[in-house]
Amino acid sequence: MFMLTIKSRLLLPLSLLITGLLASAPAASQTVTIGTNQPGTLFYSTGVGLSETLENQGINARVQPYAGSGPLMALVNQGELDFAVVNVFEVSRALDGEVPFNSEHPNLRVVAGLFESQVGFLVDDDSDIQELSDIAGKRVAAGYSSAPIIELMRQAIVANAGLSDSDITTVSVPNTPRGGELLSSGRVDVAFLSAGSGSVEELEASMGGVRFLSLYDDDAAVEATQQIMPQGYPAPMDRESLPAGIAADTNLLTYAVVLVAHRDFDPAAIESVLQAMEEGSEELGNAVANFRGIDRERMRGVPNIPYHDAALNYFD
Known part of the structure; x- marks a missing residue:
């Protein structure tokens, strides 16, 4: 899950160490896992392009493919997977527990709209x-x-x-x-x-x-x-x-294709990822053509679906 790994230097005075921790909390030591569908699918290439952009913006990221949206939704809903690339149709059905989902997934929240698939x-x-x-x-x-x-x-x-x-x-x-x-x-x-x-x-x-x-x-x-x-x-x-x-x-x-996370996922991590996406928008478009033109309006513009509070704060 999302971690900030900071190597402390024992010889530093405590006050300097605390200052350094506060200053570097959302920095390059972040690690996130992005769940996608299987290799060969558009959502897999989307996850790869997103992870590479995050890496270049200082966030350690890896892609984990799964066989279908069911495992992705369940893991995010349980807080066992950081992010997932999914479509808004399956998010809506998962939230309400409609077929093909056997139960409600109330913890899913949209972080950003990515593009129209x-x-x-x-x-x-x-x-x-x-x-x-x-x-x-x-x-x-x-x-x-x-x-x-x-x-x-x-x-x-x-x-x-x-x-x-x-x-x-x-x-x-x-x-x-x-x-x-x-x-x-x-x-x-x-x-x-x-x-x-x-x-x-x-x-x-x-x-x-x-x-x-x-x-x-x-x-x-x-x-x-x-x-x-x-x-x-x-x-x-x-x-x-x-x-x-x-x-x-x-x-x-x-x-719409969206990036989702658990409703209680670290707000600082959400904001760091959104900032990296915004600053790396051109790189995203070069990696996956569907990303071209991504901006705040697109990321914020998916209607009738709940967003993560940290994402709403970021866009505001």
Whole structure:
């Protein structure tokens, strides 16, 4: 957990030692652990980029990947993990104890909004699936047993197409990297993946081209999507340089990605991390494209979700 490790020098007068401790409390000796999803996912690369930026700003940080959001949420809620990179949809459901969470997680608090994540259904560029409704009758990676929140997102995209699982052939996978592997080997026609993730870049290279299917943005489609995922909505990617598989007019399922901590986590540590993020904002953007443009407004701007008191004090 969060620690300040300060080496005392026994020969210093006590008054000087105390002064030094007070002056250096939030300094370079801080150590934090950031929980993420598995390697190959956008959230893992987000955690790595964040940890590297914190390191360069004088905060010792390490990334610890886990199999899905369930363990992440539980550990943060119990005070056994410092931070976690998660999406606002799962934070909301965890707070209230809604599926896939078996109990309320009342201690979760947002530290900062990081960026909007965008996900969707990926197909081979040569596929005859030209629009989202064409997935009817096709093999779609589903289940996501190690990340049930992703399964809900997948269902939201199917609903956006005006379909249900009875209209497609679901193929069970434990996680998004496995779904990508089955797409690459031709064992599924459609896989759920994060735009801009390492997995998509690898599939683009190995398959000779992939593309995301655009979600519909009419009122009925949006309503169907939000019946399952209230915090999600279809939107195009707002970037000058689009990642693999994305055309300028491709609507993706969009939602906020946040950094969370326990409600009683050390306020000084929270403020130090936020200051490091703010001062290292350009570096964050260079490490992970989604971070580009991060500022106080974005970090503070996630609606309808409780923030850590220290974060609110910092932003004020």
